Amino acid sequence: MSLILCRQEQVQHPYYMENLRIHIHSSQELCYVIFHHPLLVLDGFVDEHLIEFIRNELDMGFVALKLERWQKTNENQDELLLLILQECDYYSSMELTKYRQKLLNLRKLSAMEYTKKRADYLFHYGQYGKSISEYERLLEELKGRKLDLGFLGRVWNNLGASYARVFQFDKAFAAYEQSYSLLKNLEILKKMYDLTLLQPELLLKERYQTVIPDALKAEWDADFAETKERAAKSAEVLDLDELFKRDPIKRMEGATRMIQNWKKEYRSMG
Numbered sequence: 211m212s213l214i215l216c217r218q219e220q221v222q223h224p225y226y227m228e229n230l231r232i233h234i235h236s237s238q239e240l241c242y243v244i245f246h247h248p249l250l251v252l253d254g255f256v257d258e259h260l261i262e263f264i265r266n267e268l269d270m271g272f273v274a275l276k277l278e279r280w281q282k283t284n285e286n287q288d289e290l291l292l293l294i295l296q297e298c299d300y301y302s303s304m305e306l307t308k309y310r311q312k313l314l315n316l317r318k319l320s321a322m323e324y325t326k327k328r329a330d331y332l333f334h335y336g337q338y339g340k341s342i343s344e345y346e347r348l349l350e351e352l353k354g355r356k357l358d359l360g361f362l363g364r365v366w367n368n369l370g371a372s373y374a375r376v377f378q379f380d381k382a383f384a385a386y387e388q389s390y391s392l393l394k395n396l397e398i399l400k401k402m403y404d405l406t407l408l409q410p411e412l413l414l415k416e417r418y419q420t421v422i423p424d425a426l427k428a429e430w431d432a433d434f435a436e437t438k439e440r441a442a443k444s445a446e447v448l449d450l451d452e453l454f455k456r457d458p459i460k461r462m463e464g465a466t467r468m469i470q471n472w473k474k475e476y477r478s479m480g
Contacts, residue, residue, distance in 0.1 A: 225263040229337055237268050241300040244291050248312055249331045256281070256290040264294075273297045288313050322348060322357070326365055333368065338375040345369040363392030370401065379409040390418075400430055407434050 224233035227243060229250045234240050244251050256277060265274035273294065280290055292310060295301055301309070319327065329344035345365055352362065370385035383405045390398045399418060406412045422430075 220269075221267045223263075223267055225260065225267070229332065229340070230335060234263075237264075237270065237298045238300050240264075240268075241295055241298045244295060245301060245305070245309060247331075248291075248309070248316060249328050251291060252288065252313070252316065256287070256294070270297070288317070322352060322361075325351075326361075326368075330368060333372055333375075336375075338372045341372045342369065342376070345372060359392045363389045363395075366392065367398060370398075374401075374405070379405050380412065383409075383412050396421075396426075403427075403430055404434055407431075 221235045224235050225240070226233050227250075230243065230247065232243075234243065244255075261274045261277050264270050264277070276293060276297070277290055280293065281287070291313070292306065295306055295309065316324065316327075325344060325348045329341045329348065332338075332344060333341040345368055348365060349369070352365075366385050366389035370382045370389060373379075373382035373385060383402055386398050386402045386405070389395075390402065399422065402412075402414060402418070403422070406414055
């Protein structure tokens with residue numbers, strides 16, 4: 211991701227935002243990130259490091275002082291984000307009102323819905339290692355609780371998609387299997403089947419084989435062969451984005467990632 215600079219401030223040490231893999235060079239860029247990515251800045255974003263950046267690099271000492279004072283109170287910490295947006299005067303009052311409502315709507319979500327939404331968002335921006343950590347943490351918290359099986363199935367599905375993106379096919383297969391047991395969705399079964407083609411050591415159990423008609427299996431084989439042929443013409447080993455294009459949380463723009471980036475992300479997991 212890249213940002214369009216509207217005003218280049220004399221920043222000597224840009225602020226690096228890991229979740230988006232970008233360096234912030236100006237107050238306008240900072241506001242843009244806060245405004246458009248609330249799920250990535252709601253919890254813990256405004257910390258000592260950011261405040262020092264605002265004070266020393268953006269030369270906004272008064273704003274930094276306000277942030278420090280507010281941090282010491284027991285009041286709503288979400289107001290810190292709004293304070294930055296207001297002081298930078300980058301968005302209109304109407305836009306700020308809408309943003310405040312967006313924050314309120316996010317805070318109304320249950321803890322498990324919020325965690326899943328954040329994990330989905332991290333996946334959306336290619337932070338597969340982080341999305342894996344979020345999904346697994348959520349699944350651990352859900353153990354032994356009565357909940358919507360559809361919700362649980364979607365969490366397992368999304369975990370499988372995340373593992374597939376970092377080439378952990380065995381773990382992806384296991385997650386998809388959990389998802390299929392809950393959702394009984396043929397598209398999930400197709401992903402499991404595709405993984406057996408990618409990693410022959412993985413085997414579909416007999417009970418899964420029996421629900422796949424021969425005609426459908428032939429269609430899946432043809433689809434996989436076509437995808438593999440297209441991928442062979444690209445710089446990547448396999449176009450997993452295309453292979454898993456039917457994934458429910460697939461909403462990325464320009465989603466293709468180079469293999470080395472994926473492996474780097476996997477190594478940074480946790």
